[in-house]
Amino acid sequence: MPKKAIERDAAAVKAIKYGLFARWSDWRCAGKDAKCGMPELLVPTGGAQEPPFITVEDTSHPSRPALAWATARTVQLGQLGRGMAELAWARFQEGVAEDRIRLERVRADHTSAVTRVETATKELADLTAPSEEELQQRANGEGETKIEVVTARRRQDFVKQQRTKESAVVNARAAVVAADQEAALVRERIQVRFEVVRTEAAIVEAYVRRRVASYLGRLIxxxxxxxxxxxxxxxxxxxxxxxxxxxxALGHTPESVHIEPENNEEAA
Structure with a gap:
């Protein structure tokens, strides 16, 4: 994700103004609700079905758990905040879509590189030095070649195979490290965007709490x-x-991709 896009989103995070019209609307609803009885006013948010007509002292009794209640206005304000937060979350999901796809590709590259490391390591371990008889085995066209030259050629062929397999192991391990580094970079970009959207949600929460508190203050x-x-x-x-x-963000979404560090140690 481009750095400018992250900076643009971060700059867009601003406090939500509690305007005069919104304040007047909350106060007006509080004035209207103040004329309603408690059975008509209260909306259950827990498991209870009817408003408990208890006194202030009853709520501190240890045998009576506290019940959560709301009014139609507080529910409406909560849903308003939920919509604003989910809109920010949708923008976040859209903004990190390409990074998630890239992370999936990195995961596939990492798995492939680990497999190559295991295969190359096994092939290198299975490679054994040729015996004296194998070193003296002549190839086509070497019928009159001195045995010392033939032995040197066979030994050189073995060294070449050994170096090729060692190079394959080194390259595969380098691919694992490169995949880890790229995955860390992509995860960091996603996490930065997530911090931005979580800050937006905190601003929305402050706005909702302020409106609810203003409404409840007048209602009470x-x-x-x-x-x-x-x-x-x-x-x-x-x-x-x-x-x-x-x-x-990656640890709590189904699309997250994790490359476990211990896999790298085993591959190494």
Whole structure:
């Protein structure tokens, strides 16, 4: 992937402005929701089906696990953030498509090189020095050649075969190292792009949390049961994509390709 493309994506990562219209919209929804009762207002996000009418003190009781609840507005804001994050993820997938294809090719080259190393190493190990009888074996046209010359020629042929097989082993090992280096370079480029898109997701999360917090702040102040709502509803991003918690893009995607270091040691 071109370096300019990575720099362009990184430069495009900016904070999302919480504009006046968005703020007014959140406050207006909070004012309308403050007139609704809790059964009508709360939306279950866990396994419960009905709003638990508990007091603030009840939530600290060890025998009663905390339940996650939301409102239609917080769900809508979470889905808004999910859409923005998934759009950034789609751009990331499109941007690294060529690198993923290249990484697959590098994987094939690496496997082929390892196979060549094993084959060449075995052929070199199976190569044995010719016996004295084999050294004195004459080829066509050597009927009157001195035996010393014939022996030198047979020994030279063996040395040539040995050097050829040794060269094949060296070249195959060099191909393994080259594949490792290229794979590391491609993985690094993909990881840089992943860090960019994960930063975009963090910005989206901050934006969603800010809007939800603004909405809930007004809702809790206006609603008659604001104390209980403040306990039941949190300003977290409940629709946060799972990939935002990944540390390595290749380690958490089916298309990832890994070249294990121990294979190189065995091949060497």
């Amino acid at each position: 102040r206006k609603h008659p049961d604001g104390n209980r709502l403040g306990v039941l509803i949190r300003s977290g991003w409940q629709d946060k994509p799972a990939w935002t918690t990944w540390r390595d």
